[in-house]
Amino acid sequence: SQTIHQWPATLVQPVGSPLSLECTVEGTSNPNLYWYRQAAGRGLQLLFYSVGIGQISSEVPQNLSASRPQDRQFILSSKKLLLSDSGFYLCAWSRLGGSTGELFFGEGSRLTVL
Amino acid sequence: SQQGEEDPQALSIQEGENATMNCSYKTSINNLQWYRQNSGRGLVHLILIRSNEREKHSGRLRVTLDTSKKSSSLLITASRAADTASYFCATDGYGGSQGNLIFGKGTKLSVKP
Numbered sequence: 001s002q003t004i005h006q007w008p009a010t011l012v013q014p015v016g017s018p019l020s021l022e023c024t025v026e027g028t029s030n031p032n033l034y035w036y037r038q039a040a041g042r043g044l045q046l047l048f049y050s051v052g053i054g055q056i057s058s059e060v061p062q063n064l065s066a067s068r069p070q071d072r073q074f075i076l077s078s079k080k081l082l083l084s085d086s087g088f089y090l091c092a093w094s095r096l097g098g099s100t101g102e103l104f105f106g107e108g109s110r111l112t113v114l
Numbered sequence: 115s116q117q118g119e120e121d122p123q124a125l126s127i128q129e130g131e132n133a134t135m136n137c138s139y140k141t142s143i144n145n146l147q148w149y150r151q152n153s154g155r156g157l158v159h160l161i162l163i164r165s166n167e168r169e170k171h172s173g174r175l176r177v178t179l180d181t182s183k184k185s186s187s188l189l190i191t192a193s194r195a196a197d198t199a200s201y202f203c204a205t206d207g208y209g210g211s212q213g214n215l216i217f218g219k220g221t222k223l224s225v226k227p
Contacts, residue, residue, distance in 0.1 A: 044202070
């Protein structure tokens with residue numbers, strides 16, 4: 001069976017510090033990978049998606065970047081965090097190809113920037 | 115911009131009652147999905163309805179889709195306290211080729227025992 005792991009679960013960081021959130025998927029190959037951000041009381045905003053190693057598409061201009069160094073690993077990074085980067089970050093995967101199907105989400109990483 | 119918009123934003127009912135949540139969207143879709151999120155957790159997929167389907171059932175869940183009105187509804191019958199969560203609709207607003215879903219802001223459902 002497929003599983004998705006996301007860490008750390010919670011993170012408190014000062015403004016200007018770097019960020020690295022990691023996500024790995026097990027039990028499947030060539031998944032589509034996604035990073036979403038959820039602000040308090042709001043829906044999910046798609047930040048990045050990837051259809052393969054080294055292939056990253058960004059949905060919104062921002063202070064964050066993403067990388068996919070391995071097939072089932074997706075990393076969200078920032079060199080210098082802003083207060084506005086606070087939020088709940090969710091990694092997700094879906095099966096490659098075909099029409100849009102089900103997304104499988106990790107448990108999320110709550111980031112607080114002080 | 116937001117593709118799906120859920121209504122109401124919050125819903126409070128008693129255990130045993132039915133809960134109905136609505137979703138409206140703006141562009142043509144291949145399918146529409148509903149997800150559930152317990153507080154502070156990740157989202158869990160509930161049900162997917164394709165654009166050529168009008169109604170779908172899964173256990174106590176019933177989803178309808180009206181593509182002419184660009185709207186969908188999620189009905190939870192005989193609600194339980196454990197159904198307390200936020201519910202989101204999601205559509206493939208880009209035509210589905212990239213597998214990108216656009217989520218609404220969600221309906222927060224509270225089921226009181």
